[in-house]
Amino acid sequence: MVIKMAESARVAVDAALSELAEGEKKWAATSLSDRRALLDRVRELTGRHAQQWVDAACAIKGLAASSPLVGEEWISGPYVMAAGLGALSKTLEVLARGESPLDGATFGVAGDRVTVDVLPAGPFDALLLNGFSAQVWLQRGVSSAAAKTNAGLAQLDPSRTHGVGAVLGAGNITSIAPLDVLYELIAHNRVVALKLNPITDPMLPVFAAILAPLIELGTVRLLTGGAEVGGYLVDHDLVDHVHMTGSARTHDAIVWGTGPEADERRLAGTPKLTKPVTSELGGVSPTIVLPGEWSAADIAFQAEHVATQRLHNGGYNCVAAQALIISADWAQKDQFLAAVRTALAAAPTRPPYYPGSDDRVARACGTYPEAERLGRDGERVLVTGLAPSPAEPLLTEEYFAPVLGVVELPGTGPEFARAAARTANDAFVGTLGVNIIAKPDTIDRLGASFDELIEDLRYGTVAINAWTGVGYLTPTASWGAFPGHTIDDVQSGIGVVHNAWLIDRVERTVVRGPFRPAPRSLLHGEFAISPKPPWFVGNKTAASTGRLLAGFGAEPGWLRLPQIFASALRG
Structure with missing residues (x-):
């Protein structure tokens, strides 16, 4: 199908890119x-x-x-x-x-990888996010010396610019698009044409006001429009690189086209879009719950934690948890799942603003007629009894809606941890983020088996007793899929963003948080004074x-x- 584009939109894109070509010269001299x-x-x-x-x-x-x-x-x-x-x-x-941005950094080792402590990055972090920490893991073979030398990326040679980057903005979290602009501009030294997702077009006046210094210099241009504008932009001769946030389906339509033509291109290995593409595409994110002996307060808090992972922003997050992996042999399994039901039902009601949400919820209920409907209007869906298999639809389709599934696996110790990692890696589509919830004494008992669990998980952000969204909120952490995807099988995308220390060859970010909020954390020997996090849906x-x-x-x-x-x- 050919979508016609208004001549005025074509002129606007042409003008923006011509201005950016001139702006690149100014940027190189800055x-x-x-x-x-x-x-x-x-x-x-x-x-x-x-x-x-x-x-x-x-x-x-x-x-x-x-x-x-x-x-x-x-x-x-x-x-x-x-x-x-x-x-x-x-x-x-x-x-x-x-x-080097890493001259004062603390390095460590995780298995055969070098790590960099990125949170807390200073005294304010240590207070505001007390009890939370994050490490960036470097790819295998990267030494601390190499990391120090290469930190800075394209800003190590600022006069050498790299053309014009086109950014196709996200439609859910409003900071994604401007943060992606900054990463193109700084990490890759490219001037940027940002096309907003039509959902976020009302943000245009705000972004124009905030980015005014970069717009006035000629290094950033803002565009609006539908798929036809985005297609014209990314195919334009003046664009050297494309970065997008969205779904794998949208990525493939841009890179390969649609319909029979796309199939032919895939077979021939000749993509429609031949310029480099980076992306952040979401997926189906799991939350692994390691069994332990929890108090009633622990169960209620972690149930709200799970509800937050699913329902933050209405469930329209690329890294929203879509399935729990829990032990079928955990003595408190039923108690915990009952608390999760209560937390999902009790979370504040909000409009399903993201297009197609109701249809996706209906599709989930059609696939799983036994699903439970929760919330005031039954807008939230809980599906239990899922098979730990890539043939399970809920593990292979990102619903981008308030739908949560439950997978049960046998075992309670190291064997459960190994099975959970295997299931998360092999049965779930996508590699953006995985959450792990575990009582501190459970982590201590598992010892090396817990370390192996973290190492085995092939995800761009691994969060332990914290939501992976904390990684998104940490500017010095990396954000993106686990490395290794290609345009042929893009999964959760290619490349990273954020990464404010401009670290080269990142593998993942590992985030840790307290199992309990203060003051209970202090009463149980966790040295963390953070109360219930402000991103919790019940805060x-x-x-x-x-x-x-x-x-x-x-x-x-x-x-x-x-x-x-x-x-x-x-x-």
Whole structure:
């Protein structure tokens, strides 16, 4: 099918790319110090327009201004954007001095890989995310010395630019598109044409205001339009590279085309799009629950944790948990699943804003007629008794809707951990993120078997007692699929983003969090003072905490911390 494109849209794309070709020359002549000043200005504007950003996002998603769920928009919008800008700015400052962003980093070893501690990255992180940590694992064979030498990526030679990058923005989390623009511009030293997803077109005035310094220099252009505009953009002779966030289906349509033509191209090995493509494409993310002896409070908290992993942003997240892997022999299995049902049903109701959500829910219920309908209007779906097999539809189709499945495997110790890793790797489609929930004494008892579980999981982010979304919120962490995918079998995508220390040859990020919130964490020997996280769907003060965090992200300071702590503790 041929989709006609309005001449005005064609002219707009042509003009934007011509202007970027000129802007590339200005970017090449811009020093690292001046680039840092531009990022600092964008960060300031992010803070100034943060309320406008959140208002636009809430209008898209149908959230009332009084809803605690507005906190999701503060945290996954202006907060993470401002934090990312701050981290990139520091990296450029270090590079301008002729030093490596990893000169002060702490290196470690995990199996046969070198690791880099990326969270906490300073005293503010240590306080605001107390008890949380993250490591970037380098690919096999990369030494700490090589990592230090190559950190900085394309900014090691800033005058050598790499053409024009086209970014096809996401339609769910509003910070994805501008953060992807920053990664193209800084990590790859390419000027950027961003085409917004039509869902997020209302964000255009906000992004234009925030990115104004980069737009004025000629290094960024913003475009809107449907698939026809995106197709024309990525095929344009002036575009050298394409980055997209979306589904594998959309990726394949762009790269191979559609219908019989796409099949012929695949057989011949001749893609429709011949320029390099990177991508972040989601998938079916598992949450592995390791059996242990949990208190009633542990069960209730972790059930809400699972509900958050599924229902944050309405379930329209590329890394939303879609299936639990639990032990069939766990004595508390039924108690935990009952708590998960309660948490799914009790989470705040919200409109199904993402196109096609109701159809995908209906399709899941058609595939699984025994599915339980939860929530005020039965909009949430729980499916138990899934087979640990790639033939199981719920493990191979990303529903991008509030649908959660349960897979039960035998065993309770190392044998369960090994089987869980095998199932997550072999039965699930995608490699973006996997969550593990385990009581600290269970981790201690497993010992080397737990370390092997982490090593065996082929995912771009592995989160232990934390949601993988924490990896997204950490600017110094990498975000993307496990390496090794190709355009022929793209799975969760190719390449990484965020990665504010500009580390080369990243394999994965491993995030860790406390099993219990404070003060229970302290009472049970976990040295963590973090209360219930503000991204939890049941957090009552998420909106106020998120707003305060966004202000801190734009302008960090010690005097801002007491208000943040006071709000967070009431959550």
